[in-house]
Amino acid sequence: MAGGVGVLVLGMLGVSFAAVPLYDLFCRVTGYNGTVQVGGGAAPGAGQQVLTIRFNAATHPALPWRFAPGQPSIRVHVGEEGVAFYQARNDGGAPVTGVATYNVTPEVVGKYFHKTACFCFEQQTLEPGQQVDMPLAFWVDPKIAEDPNTSGIRTITVNYSFFRSLDDAGRSGALASAGPHVGAARPAQR
Numbered sequence: 001m002a003g004g005v006g007v008l009v010l011g012m013l014g015v016s017f018a019a020v021p022l023y024d025l026f027c028r029v030t031g032y033n034g035t036v037q038v039g040g041g042a043a044p045g046a047g048q049q050v051l052t053i054r055f056n057a058a059t060h061p062a063l064p065w066r067f068a069p070g071q072p073s074i075r076v077h078v079g080e081e082g083v084a085f086y087q088a089r090n091d092g093g094a095p096v097t098g099v100a101t102y103n104v105t106p107e108v109v110g111k112y113f114h115k116t117a118c119f120c121f122e123q124q125t126l127e128p129g130q131q132v133d134m135p136l137a138f139w140v141d142p143k144i145a146e147d148p149n150t151s152g153i154r155t156i157t158v159n160y161s162f163f164r165s166l167d168d169a170g171r172s173g174a175l176a177s178a179g180p181h182v183g184a185a186r187p188a189q190r
Helices: 002-030 107-112
Strands: 050-059 065-069 073-077 082-090 096-105 113-117 124-126 131-140 155-164
Touching: 050 065, 050 082, 050 131, 065 155, 073 082, 082 124, 082 155, 096 107, 107 113, 124 131, 131 155
Parallel strands: 050 155
Antiparallel strands: 050 073, 065 082, 082 131, 096 124, 096 155, 113 131
């Protein structure tokens, strides 16, 4: 009996450690919860359907940054690569490190939205008063028009939230850097 309980406890412990990676894999494969596809091949070429891509930004109160999209929206054809920028500025008096998370809405389009360059999940350290432009390159799979759940969608919103990094000089933050990343911030042109 004790051996059976021990095996059960160890099995449950193993499942609890595997739950987060398995959930992450599930979200990436299915696009669940607005999880977009990262990397992948180049855009396949412009299709007929035109989508409006809106950009949204939020900053956690513990991060003394001003963070905003460089443009409210752009229009792209499905299959065509789009490029947009977000801008961040450290309004604090000391260097601060932040990290961004993202998703897209409506959530059902996540599996069709492919990012090819992004600043998400990559720690960014800004000096006091420093401002940077952060690139986002993406394309939307033309198959979005064939899916009955997404064929009527004409607007996709990309949502980014910046948090203070847990690694920021030992201060507590909202999220540690994790996951894949491509691209990097560049100093803003003034």
